[in-house]
Amino acid sequence: MLPPEILTLVIVLAVFLLGLVGVLLVARGKKPKTTYDQTRDADDQPQSGGVAVAEEGEETLTVERPPAEDLDRVEQAEVVEEIPVAPTVEKPEPVQGRLARLRARLVKTNNIFGKGLLSLLSTDDIDEDVWDEIEETLLLADLGTDASMELVDNLRDRVTIEGSKDPAAVKQMLREELIKLIDPTLDRSLDDDRLGTDPSVMMVVGVNGVGKTTTVGKLARVLVAEDKDVILGAADTFRAAAAEQLTTWGARIGVPTVRSDVEGADPASVAFDAVAAGVENEVDVVLVDTAGRLQNKAGLMDELGKIKRVIEKKAPVREVLLVIDATTGQNGLSQAKVFSEAVNVTGIVLTKLDGTAKGGIVVAIQRQLGVPVKLIGLGEGADDLAPFETEAFVEALLAE
Numbered sequence: 001m002l003p004p005e006i007l008t009l010v011i012v013l014a015v016f017l018l019g020l021v022g023v024l025l026v027a028r029g030k031k032p033k034t035t036y037d038q039t040r041d042a043d044d045q046p047q048s049g050g051v052a053v054a055e056e057g058e059e060t061l062t063v064e065r066p067p068a069e070d071l072d073r074v075e076q077a078e079v080v081e082e083i084p085v086a087p088t089v090e091k092p093e094p095v096q097g098r099l100a101r102l103r104a105r106l107v108k109t110n111n112i113f114g115k116g117l118l119s120l121l122s123t124d125d126i127d128e129d130v131w132d133e134i135e136e137t138l139l140l141a142d143l144g145t146d147a148s149m150e151l152v153d154n155l156r157d158r159v160t161i162e163g164s165k166d167p168a169a170v171k172q173m174l175r176e177e178l179i180k181l182i183d184p185t186l187d188r189s190l191d192d193d194r195l196g197t198d199p200s201v202m203m204v205v206g207v208n209g210v211g212k213t214t215t216v217g218k219l220a221r222v223l224v225a226e227d228k229d230v231i232l233g234a235a236d237t238f239r240a241a242a243a244e245q246l247t248t249w250g251a252r253i254g255v256p257t258v259r260s261d262v263e264g265a266d267p268a269s270v271a272f273d274a275v276a277a278g279v280e281n282e283v284d285v286v287l288v289d290t291a292g293r294l295q296n297k298a299g300l301m302d303e304l305g306k307i308k309r310v311i312e313k314k315a316p317v318r319e320v321l322l323v324i325d326a327t328t329g330q331n332g333l334s335q336a337k338v339f340s341e342a343v344n345v346t347g348i349v350l351t352k353l354d355g356t357a358k359g360g361i362v363v364a365i366q367r368q369l370g371v372p373v374k375l376i377g378l379g380e381g382a383d384d385l386a387p388f389e390t391e392a393f394v395e396a397l398l399a400e
């Protein structure tokens with residue numbers, strides 16, 4: 001039999017050792033925070049941690065919430081990342097040659113413009129009345145007054161100097177003058193590469209209903225077709241269905257969407273979280289959808305500037321794409337002006353060109369803003385967005 005003091009010591013020691021073993025077991029059970037240490041690719045293993053929400057079968061991304069002070073008094077929104085299960089991930093159509101496939105749509109709607117011009121230029125004697133009619137046709141196609149006058153003047157000079165009445169030669173001159181007006185030297189490429197640790201951040205802006213959300217979805221497909229890793233940010237927190245719509249676009253091609261479940265959440269906060277997720281997960285591009293806003297509402301335009309400033313606490317915004325509905329004609333021009341004053345617009349996306357004979361708006365908008373048309377929307381189909389190519393566009397305008 002052990003003396004009572006020794007027995008007490010043994011019991012105390014045993015209790016201490018058991019406690020120690022317990023603490024070690026709990027500590028081992030905790031998962032360390034994981035981050036990507038390489039560029040993220042479609043075949044990477046799912047990650048966990050942060051505030052990501054994922055259900056069975058979904059990919060999970062790490063989202064580190066930014067400290068409140070980083071958001072410059074931006075209200076914190078409850079942001080979740082959601083990737084609905086997509087039964088099969090679609091493979092978007094290659095970008096190369098898209099305009100060739102969609103050309104028929106441009107030809108169809110701009111047929112009157114092209115045919116009208118060419119028949120006027122085929123007349124034996126192109127007198128002042130004919131030149132007036134040519135100018136009128138150009139104005140009707142939304143080319144704008146300055147550009148229409150410039151084109152007519154240049155064409156008239158060439159026809160006079162070169163003295164040709166051959167319709168094929170005159171058509172060639174018209175083609176060359178149109179190409180010159182649209183300016184094939186403008187850089188229409190998208191700045192879509194990672195720079196160091198920063199993904200390329202692109203904001204998509206514009207008035208209501210022009211096709212912003214659809215454009216973000218289609219653009220994500222263009223980027224995925226070019227092997228880019230993409231994250232979408234649903235900063236259109238105004239229209240309830242927009243986040244859902246965007247999530248669906250993303251899920252179809254395996255691209256995650258950062259969104260908020262709080263209706264009317266602060267768009268700057270959602271945009272920040274999307275970019276933060278993009279940085280942490282080392283994606284190439286973060287595409288941020290924004291709510292449609294009227295260009296005459298100063299508060300809404302200020303909000304756009306704020307979203308950009310907040311994003312830039314994390315990474316620079318490399319593209320601000322202004323979406324303009326081609327069917328709205330001259331109205332699109334005034335929108336373009338106001339938007340470019342609020343945020344530095346780097347490119348135009350001209351949507352719904354399949355539904356208008358006013359292809360001349362391309363020229364008018366570029367001249368007004370000094371910003372190139374980078375993409376054109378030619379239908380409601382998922383792959384009906386094409387990079388703008390000057391020569392192919394002019395060919396389609398003048399097709400017979």
Ligand SMILES: Nc1nc2c(ncn2[C@@H]2O[C@H](COP(=O)(O)OP(=O)(O)OP(=O)(O)O)[C@@H](O)[C@H]2O)c(=O)[nH]1
Pocket residue numbers: 206207208209210211212213214215236239242291292293351352353354355376377378379380384
């Ligand atoms: N025909 C045609 N329809 C298009 C094109 N682009 C978008 N649309 C349609 O335009 C409608 C509006 O598109 P959305 O993407 O919801 O527009 P939005 O600008 O996000 O709208 P708000 O969020 O309300 O401002 C949808 O029915 C689209 O399918 C296009 O190039 N051609």
